[in-house]
Amino acid sequence: MYSDIIAALPIVFSPAMLLIVAAGAVLGTLLGATPGVSATLSIALLVPVTFTMDPTMALVFLGGVYCGAIYGASISAILINVPGTPSAVATMLDGYPLTKQGKAGTALGAAVTGSFIGGQVGVIVLLFGAPLVAALALRVGSQEFFWIVIFAMTSVGALGAGSVLKGLISAALGLSLGVVGSHPVTGALRFTGGSTALYEGIPIVVALVGLFSISQVLQLVIEPRGDRGVKITSVGSLWPGAAAALRYKVTAARSAILGTFIGTLPGAGADIASFIGYNEAKRASREPQKFGKGSVEGVFASETANNGVVGGSLIPMMTLGIPGNAVTAALLGGLLIHGLIPGPRLFEASSDILYPFILSLFLANLAFLIFAFTGLRYLARVVLTPNSILAPAIVVLTMMGAFTFRGSTTDLWIALAMGVFGFILTLGRFPLPPVVLGIILGPLAEKNIARAAQIASARDVPLLSYFLSSPISVVFIILTILSIVITVRREIAWRRSGTGGYDGFDNAG
């Protein structure tokens, strides 16, 4: 592993790669800061730009966008009380009050310092944790893998925000869409309607851009119109915020570790991490009464936690091919285009791509830190982009992405249909990330259970007893049952109280 890291250093520090990292991080920050463009959407819209890059460069670029977008969301949360990405909802609670007190710079400084620290901790865990998980995952066979995927699917419902029942229904809809195309083992065609464009299933990138961007555009269309009524005056210096944030060393460590850990869980994203980081900081704080009224510590806790998620969430995505949230699902789409199939073998086969990628994430975090302290004050107005300009621009970028994926005009219709479908789901308050996970994980589960069934029949044992013969499968069967029980209990509690403890429903991913 250390030799891999040393071999990766010259690649990462080449001028072209440094430029790509900086471009990705800055672009991600600006897109993430734009209300209406989430981290998922930023990646989905930029994946097409990487089509002709070499795989290392493409991954490094998209990784930079991921880091930048999660940080960037805090900018609009602080300046105009609108989260650029759902991950920044907890940041608003104290960030906007600080702005109203004329301390926008302090809040921005605390946010970027926290994002940087959380991001770096997450990447350190990724760097040392991912190879270990990959080594373990190599011993996993088809039947075990099937149960890991099923566990991931059920926990999407258990860990998501809002109604768990609706989360599971979304996941089931995604699984149904994942069935379209040829059977992974027999090759039988299903639900293709005679269209050759659907033989390989619904293309993930096209489904993703359609689902997230077109539905978001339709959402923007029905939003109340007009000026948000806010003006950005002078932002002021970020240094006092950074200096104040550095006093909260315990908060930094707690939020960063919580964020990274939450990132590794399937179904839990940066939005949940920021809330948990915020709440835990409030509980342990010496001045909890200041939270919600403009506490620098609150902004710092939330932002440290959500950027910790970046590194953590990449572990299951890269080592198992199981994305835990919508952003990593979008990133997975980007990997697949370059012929990189995430899974335990990726670490052996493509360590020359993965290590430069992981190391570049350290630089991406550094890039948005430098950008925040230098260029941000000139570009902070991006948060005021009106919907009337944003919506048409998103549509055009979506259609370009959908078409360039494989030059098929059928994909334009698929993107549009997925968008309308996503919009209808959003109206009914059904979450979208589980749909994407269903589309991606469905075929994975199907392929592995088909193989397991072949092995079982070759050994002449019933499939069920073949499952029970593997301890790993048994563990994941138990975890699946547990996660369903938790889901049902939470749903009952949710129904009784009317709302969940955290009603952070937002479909922007």
Add this chain to the structure above:
Amino acid sequence: MTRSGLDLAVTLGLLVLYVLGIIHVGFFTASFVFMICQMALMGQRRPVVMVSVSIGLLAVLYGVVEVFLNVAMPSGLLF
């Protein structure tokens, strides 16, 4: 029908026409027309903003497609 309902219906219609336009007229022409219509629908009233934003974005995309991607976008009568 409420105003937002009407806006939604018109947007859906525009989206279908836009996709047909990309296929039959060409990506850049159709995108330009679509952007102007959608901006006007969503309350953008300054023609200078509408035209400059559309042309600016499409020029960047043209550069990206030609230089980076080497993909032939559907083209028709004009572009």
